[in-house]
Amino acid sequence: MDIQFNAEQLALRDELRAYFAAMMTPELREECERDMGEGGGPLWREALRQMGKDGWIGVGWPEAWGGRGMSPLEQFIFVEEVMRAGYPFPFLTTESVGPILAEHGNEFIKREFVPKILAGEMLISIGYSEPGAGTDLASLKTSAVRDGDDWVINGQKMWTSLAHFCDYTWLACRTDPDAPKKHKGITMFLVPNSDPGWSCTPVTTLGGVRTNATFYDNIRVSDDYRVGELNSGWKLVTSQLNRERLSLINFGPSSLLFNEVVKWARTTALPKGGYVIDQPWVQQNLARCRADIECMKLIVYKQSWAMTEQTLDMADASAAKVFGSEAFIEVYRLLGEILGQSALRRDDEHGDALGRKIERLYRTSSIITFGGGTNEIQRDIISAAGLWMPRAAR
């Protein structure tokens, strides 16, 4: 047991930190800010392609998939650093759907999609939820019907985030409406967002972040675009969601924000003398945040290690998601209390963007306790898979 990075991993972290410091030009940073921390702009795309050229996107992928052959731990270090740098990295494509395609895709997918993902030239949105299928995802109705060698797809998806600038959607479709268990009649497809039958309308959210409703009107794709076996899509969905849940918990940006707030509190004078940090309640808030973010860090380190050892546990992935999502919100709240009124301002009161950053994070973080699978479902998974407790019939 040794819960610290080794010398090579620390060197990789430093190399990446320097790389991203150079990459994040003021122009790129401004574009990312404008896009509400989602990306999609021209400079953002150029930076992604450059990361691809420099071999970073698949640093921890096996060489057989076109990666650099390091372990998931190195991949994790890369993602932490790119997020820490403030670049909205398209982790759903690269960390979540990408590895599933590399592992389960047919020869066509492995040839046409995987290399482009690694090159930073392919972005994929995720089409699971529907107006009538949220937490009960397996009741989804978007259909794929066989027609000769092709499939014809019809339906509607909700919360298809990033779809307005992605190239394809990773789409869960019903292929057997008569399956005795509804999750056994689902198949996965890759559907081009450029198809004339594809359309999307924006949904604006509390956090200011755009998401989408997407519509699929008689979209025809060949069987090459099917991923995995017919009617076996559910296990790809759950396996993708496990990866997504891990990707949602990035401690990198939080640890940086924490350090910035400590620095601010140590250097900001109080009207009657002394500094903000001299107040015991401020120290208490900071200590609580420090302890929570440390746990986040250890949980994601352990999961990356478990992925390397191929012992990733479903209950632990759900535990990471529940703890991380709830701790993020608590951390933003406690840090916001320290910043005081400036944590309510959408402009930049102190010229260091700190209050504004926390205002936005505290507001946008509402999504994470239900995004990627509600925390209630995660707790169900933990008690069933982690503690072998029987589950209620649904």
Next chain:
Amino acid sequence: MDFGFSEEQREVQALARQILSEQVTPEKLAAYDEYAAARFDEELWRQLLDAGLTNVALDESYGGMGFGFIELALVLEEAGRTIAPVPLVHHCVSAMMPLQQFAPEALKERVLPAAAAGSLLLTAALSETGNDNAAQPTAVVAAEHVEGVRLSGIKSAVPYAQEAGAILVAAQLDESVCVVLLETGAAGVSMSPVEYTTFEPHADVTLDNVLVPAANIVMREGGEAVMHWLVERTTAALCAHQLGAADYAMRTAASYTSEREQFGVPVATFQAVGHRMADCYIDIECLRLTTYQAVSLLGAGVDASTELDIAKIWAGDCGHRVSYATQHVHGGTGIDRDYPLWRYCLWLRHNEMALGGSSVHLAALGQRLAAGEGLFA
């Protein structure tokens, strides 16, 4: 980075789990309730000594196994899982480890082999009335003497004081702190038993001008460092013990609620119950990771003050929440003394409060942050 255990670590863990789970039973533990007998299973202690488990962190030259603190913490986790009635934390962590680290060679050679063989039981005095800071004693004062030092004052609630042959004691000596190994049979030592929440034996130790010979002085001045070092390790040991106890309590509650039926179904199928247990699972995972991190850093001999504060904060919060939740989902059964869970509640709360609860460690961590230390890399 490696969250796994080495082969030796797995062996130590398996051996400890086997002996402790076979030997510690609710029936045996019941014999110590209400101080009906001193909570010390000497037969089990002998087995642990013979198996080498008390001596995993002791150098081979003194009769130990020559492993480190990580291996010892794994034994303590198993002791917590069974809430074993043996003085592992006090003898091994609070006394043997600091002696090995700081005592003069002659003292080590005299006491460590005896402690390893089981002929000498050791403990440490870490509290005084109104003073929880073991490194800054005020109630026990030392005076220079031609043959050593003389000690006077009272150490409160010393664990296993009446069973032990020697106690590690810190005393104020002029402006500094002197640490000695006090033999309990020395003239001027008297003890009066005190009752603890866990029924573990404790006694107030009164020292009336007790002469401690020079050969028993661990550090004549600057002993704060010794006490600080041992308090850190003892704190980590409490975290490891807490981890085992909390994990056992959680698994007991998970099994019980899976069997217990109300409204014709197991109560575990109610989401309100399942989710409470899921929260225990998350709390315990956090305690596990922060404890292993602190233990492995201490084992490597590097500064772990921030990581240790964080582990103890979790030991406090997790202990409180898990003890309460596991009792609660059991209903009345959880507090029935014919069912084993209630003793775990005592231990979870003991480990929560001992050597500082969560607020104490949050305050310490907050002060460190205010000084610009303990930030993220």
